[in-house]
Amino acid sequence: MPGRAAAWLARGVLAAVACSSVAWGTTTLPALVDQTRLDGAKDLILRNVPVSDAELDDLGPLLSRAMAEKDCMPAIDRSVAVIRLRLAENALASGAQVDARMGELDEAVRKSLGCAPADPYLWLVLFWLRNIRQGLSDANFDLLRMSYRLGPNEGWIVVKRSAMALAMFDALPSDLSSDVVAEFARLVKTELYTEAIDLLKGPGWAHRDKLLAGLAAVPQRNVDILTRTMADIGYDLDSRSPAERRIWQHKSNDRLDEPARMPPEASARP
Template sequence: MPGRAAIWLARGFLAAVACSSVAWGATTLPAFVAQTRLDGARDLILRNVPVSDAELDDLGPLLSRTAARSDCMPAVDRSAAVIRLRLAENALASGDRVDDRMGELDAAVRKSLGCAPADPYLWLVLFWLRNTRQGLSDANFDLLRMSYRLGPNEGWIVVKRSAMALAMLDALPPDLSGAVVAEFARLVKTELYTEAIDLLKGPGWLHRDRLLAGLAAVPQRNVDILTRTMADIGYDLDHLSPAERRDLERKSNDRLDELARMPPAAMARP
């Protein structure tokens, strides 16, 4: 009899564990599936893959539930903020529901940062958002400073941040403009040449003299690789970019055509 009682007790315990496992699975599985879906969309967006509103429509209920929750789920909240960013960017491109999308993004970013404040990318997003909605303001520079402070060496963030900061370099206070120049130098020093070249021939071209001067402490070998590669693709760092050279040639050709059409007497005038 004692042996039989022990068997029934063990069976009861196993049944209770099984029921608990089923209940736990029923509770956590929907959350896991939701996070997986949000994370998948987030990863595409962070890789700069174009994602339309139509492709994000199915995530609307998940985004709404995430926004309505008062508790913290850092991974889910971060994914929701990144997706809201793409929705806001799409709205800016189309001109549709801009205010709504910007407001939703602001709330999502603040919620995510409230749960996990050490996220340099979302501080950068918040800086962009506030400037887009309110205009460039000294009050917003601390948001950019937080991004630099928390993520000085994360390559994928560096590229996005540098592109944004170089576009407004002349408007930045000295500490931030210095951080932009130093960040470019780190790209070259760590041999991230593709990223450095994209920045230099893009938003950094107007500031090339300052960016190149900031390479003084970078190994000369790295600087030589950068300058040779830029020359190979048509960018003379001391003179013109391909676009500027084409524009100069076009103006020269236009002037020659104009002279060719002028009568000899007009061409001889001083």
């Protein structure tokens, strides 16, 4: 009898475990599937792969379900925010559903940051979003400061953040403009030359004097590599970019093509 009772007890425990496993799978597996699908789209977007609205249509129910969930789901919430960013960018490009998409992005980013506030990328996204919806303000600059404070050395964020900040460099408060210059110097110091060059010949070209002055504490070897590489692709850091040089040469050629003109007093002579 004791042996039979033990056997029945063991069977009961196994049955309970089996039921628990089934219940866990029923509730957890769909969430894991949802997260996998959302993460796949998020990863493509963060790698700057073009993703159209049509390609994201199937994720609509997942996005809505995630936003309706009151509990924190940090990984899913972050993926939702990134996907909402791409949908908002697509809306801006097409001019359709802009207000609705911006509102959905704002809600998604705030939900994600509410659960995981140490995300420097989403603070940057929120800064971009609020500037579009409300214009530049002191409160918005605090969002950019949060991004710098929480993610000073994450290379892929640095490139996106620097490009955005350099595009509005003249409007930045002094502490943030100093952050931009220091961030550029870190790119050169850590030998991320491709990223530094793209920024310098792009949105940073108008501010190259300040960016180059910020390299004073960077090893000279790194600065020399940057300077030589810029020269190799046609950018003279002391003078003109290729586009500026072409404009200058065009104007010079126009002047050379003009017929010589005699001064008025000379033409009046017999």
